[in-house]
Amino acid sequence: MAISTPTTPDGAPGAAPPAGSGTGAEHQRRSTLLHRLDVRGAPYAFVAPFFVVFAAFSFYPLVYTSWISLHRVELSTLNLMEWVGFDNYTALWEDDRFWNALLNTFTIGVLSTVPQLLMALGLAHLLNYRLRGSTFFRVAALTPYATSVGAAALVFTMLFERDFGMINWMLSLVGVDNVDWENNKWAAQTAISTIVIWRWTGYNALLYLAAMQAIPRDRYEAAAIDGASRWQQFLTVTIPGIRSTIVFTIVLSTIGATQLFGEPLIFGQGPNGITGGADNQYQTLGLLLYEEGWKNYQMGRAATVAWAMFLLLIVVFVVQRLVTRVTARKG
Amino acid sequence: MTTDSIPVQTPDARSGTAQKARKDTPPARRSRRLFRHPGAGRQHHAGPVAYILLGIAALFSLFPLYWTMVAASTDNTRVTQTPPPFLPGPHLLENLGKAWQDAALGKAMLNSLIVAGVIALSTVLFATLAGFAFAKLRFKGRNILLMLVIGTMLVPPQLGVVPLFMMMTELGWGQQLPAVIFPTLVSAVGVFFMRQYLSEALPDELVEAGRVDGAHSLRIFWSIVLPIARPPMAVLFMITFVHAWNDFFWPFIVLDMSNPTVPVALTQLSAGYIRDQSLIMAGALLGTLPLLVMFIVFGRQIVGGIMQGAVKG
Numbered sequence A: 001m002a003i004s005t006p007t008t009p010d011g012a013p014g015a016a017p018p019a020g021s022g023t024g025a026e027h028q029r030r031s032t033l034l035h036r037l038d039v040r041g042a043p044y045a046f047v048a049p050f051f052v053v054f055a056a057f058s059f060y061p062l063v064y065t066s067w068i069s070l071h072r073v074e075l076s077t078l079n080l081m082e083w084v085g086f087d088n089y090t091a092l093w094e095d096d097r098f099w100n101a102l103l104n105t106f107t108i109g110v111l112s113t114v115p116q117l118l119m120a121l122g123l124a125h126l127l128n129y130r131l132r133g134s135t136f137f138r139v140a141a142l143t144p145y146a147t148s149v150g151a152a153a154l155v156f157t158m159l160f161e162r163d164f165g166m167i168n169w170m171l172s173l174v175g176v177d178n179v180d181w182e183n184n185k186w187a188a189q190t191a192i193s194t195i196v197i198w199r200w201t202g203y204n205a206l207l208y209l210a211a212m213q214a215i216p217r218d219r220y221e222a223a224a225i226d227g228a229s230r231w232q233q234f235l236t237v238t239i240p241g242i243r244s245t246i247v248f249t250i251v252l253s254t255i256g257a258t259q260l261f262g263e264p265l266i267f268g269q270g271p272n273g274i275t276g277g278a279d280n281q282y283q284t285l286g287l288l289l290y291e292e293g294w295k296n297y298q299m300g301r302a303a304t305v306a307w308a309m310f311l312l313l314i315v316v317f318v319v320q321r322l323v324t325r326v327t328a329r330k331g
Numbered sequence B: 001m002t003t004d005s006i007p008v009q010t011p012d013a014r015s016g017t018a019q020k021a022r023k024d025t026p027p028a029r030r031s032r033r034l035f036r037h038p039g040a041g042r043q044h045h046a047g048p049v050a051y052i053l054l055g056i057a058a059l060f061s062l063f064p065l066y067w068t069m070v071a072a073s074t075d076n077t078r079v080t081q082t083p084p085p086f087l088p089g090p091h092l093l094e095n096l097g098k099a100w101q102d103a104a105l106g107k108a109m110l111n112s113l114i115v116a117g118v119i120a121l122s123t124v125l126f127a128t129l130a131g132f133a134f135a136k137l138r139f140k141g142r143n144i145l146l147m148l149v150i151g152t153m154l155v156p157p158q159l160g161v162v163p164l165f166m167m168m169t170e171l172g173w174g175q176q177l178p179a180v181i182f183p184t185l186v187s188a189v190g191v192f193f194m195r196q197y198l199s200e201a202l203p204d205e206l207v208e209a210g211r212v213d214g215a216h217s218l219r220i221f222w223s224i225v226l227p228i229a230r231p232p233m234a235v236l237f238m239i240t241f242v243h244a245w246n247d248f249f250w251p252f253i254v255l256d257m258s259n260p261t262v263p264v265a266l267t268q269l270s271a272g273y274i275r276d277q278s279l280i281m282a283g284a285l286l287g288t289l290p291l292l293v294m295f296i297v298f299g300r301q302i303v304g305g306i307m308q309g310a311v312k313g
Helices: A026-068 A087-093 A096-127 A134-146 A149-159 A166-173 A185-213 A217-225 A230-241 A243-258 A262-267 A285-295 A299-330 B013-024 B027-033 B048-072 B092-102 B105-136 B142-152 B157-171 B177-184 B188-201 B204-212 B217-246 B249-254 B262-270 B277-312
Strands: A071-074 A077-083
Touching: A026 A071, A026 A299, A026 B105, A026 B142, A026 B157, A026 B177, A026 B188, A026 B217, A071 A299, A077 B157, A087 A299, A096 A134, A096 A185, A096 A243, A096 A285, A096 A299, A096 B048, A134 A185, A134 B048, A134 B217, A134 B277, A149 A185, A149 A262, A149 B048, A149 B262, A149 B277, A185 A230, A185 A243, A185 A262, A185 B048, A185 B277, A217 A230, A230 A243, A243 A299, A262 A285, A262 B249, A262 B262, A285 A299, A285 B157, A285 B249, A299 B157, B048 B092, B048 B277, B092 B105, B092 B277, B105 B142, B105 B177, B105 B188, B105 B217, B105 B262, B105 B277, B142 B188, B157 B177, B157 B249, B177 B249, B188 B217, B204 B217, B217 B262, B217 B277, B249 B262, B262 B277
Parallel strands: none
Antiparallel strands: A071 A077
């Protein structure tokens, strides 16, 4: 591998080596030159692969999406692009399915993110005790993370089955009638959120646990001397101590929530999956993007949905920044 | 107890302890400590309530997997009865065999193995290279480039999916594994992870010594950085492998059933081609099995790795 070859093709004229020029030893001079080129160029060569791949397969497509969204492009004839200006955007704006998907993305996002992070916080707190078998509990908590969306969604779809699903059976034991998890809007969204919660709670808990363990012990001692109960210590030492990790997980799960795709798709079992249920009752923006592009064959409109998702993310981040700033000032 | 007694909001308290660790601990010991738990803050012993709650959490985590196995080992009539079965039945191998054939899981497994293996290898290599540069080498624009790396974590892959699909079609990579592999060859999280580890675990003096001895950068990377970075590289490999194996959205779009990865093949099970619930569960079990085995064998290390990355994240 010739990674150490300098990225600047002709360093020679500009970077004359001052050190070797006095002695006049040609060999020495060349090796000093190579050394300087290596020291200057190698860092760029080392970070280059990341940026090259990212530019080619993430940044360029992201920008190109906006160009495509101004065109009519069909899946079957991808090289025929017909300029339509902002037609795709106005059509999306007037499309009920878009607003429905946006709202669903938001509600499923809240339903999955909030309980997930709260449960993760509690779980992390428990794991932070001195424990026998702590490794077992940690690995157990993380195991769902190893399950693919596909497998997890299949299992939960079956657990949430209306007629013979285990969850309805357990509910019937406490006298609750069969819930139609698929066709009832809120039930379906709850079920989908459950899949997300199941897969990611343990992961987030470990992130919190790591941050908790880095809190200096003397802060707890100081709080204890001040007479703080365990709960008060949790609120005034633990939570502030892991604040930046909490923000980090909120950002991560928000991104995850805006992208939600596999869980609702598989939960719908077949043709109903792409539309997010017979009445789009759990169609997310990710599903709408797929429906426009790969079911209705309108790539231009799919690109428009992608941009809408991007804008949504930006709005969420701005709001989040504002909220964290305000709460930080208060604290 | 008032908040006054708490030192001012310090989100960077963690970097404080990290710095302390750098001074106190020699590098070798610290790298071994990667997989142990520091223990600071674990002030109380767990009582029975904590164990009960943790038990419930563990049950919540593991039960769906256990039940997948139960359902996969019975037949369709038994699994759709109430009350549902709680103990494994006699048909496990038979169902696994059938699901293996119906969902074309053999090919899917091989594909997933290739995809996840290549992605994990390249991610680890490039992340270690870039992480080393960001941690220990000085160059113009280093901070800006690092900010860019972190910024890229916030760009979800779905946003570029339409042009990416068009690109892959143009390249003739539609339904081909390179279409899945190339966009994920590097990872910003990986770069960041390695940078955090190396800036602590690799002493500047070691790099300087290498320079004095006349080693060029690649040589320093090969003989000084790589040996020290082995533990986090292993962790990064496993985490990336899990992610790549489970990745769904993009493979689902760019691959089809003739050449799927495991998650893509599993959608076929739900899509009504197979009506038998036990077979569906058998397929789900098969698709998860490789990673479960990996978790049983390396669970401790993966947990340690995620936590190690998190402390600094």
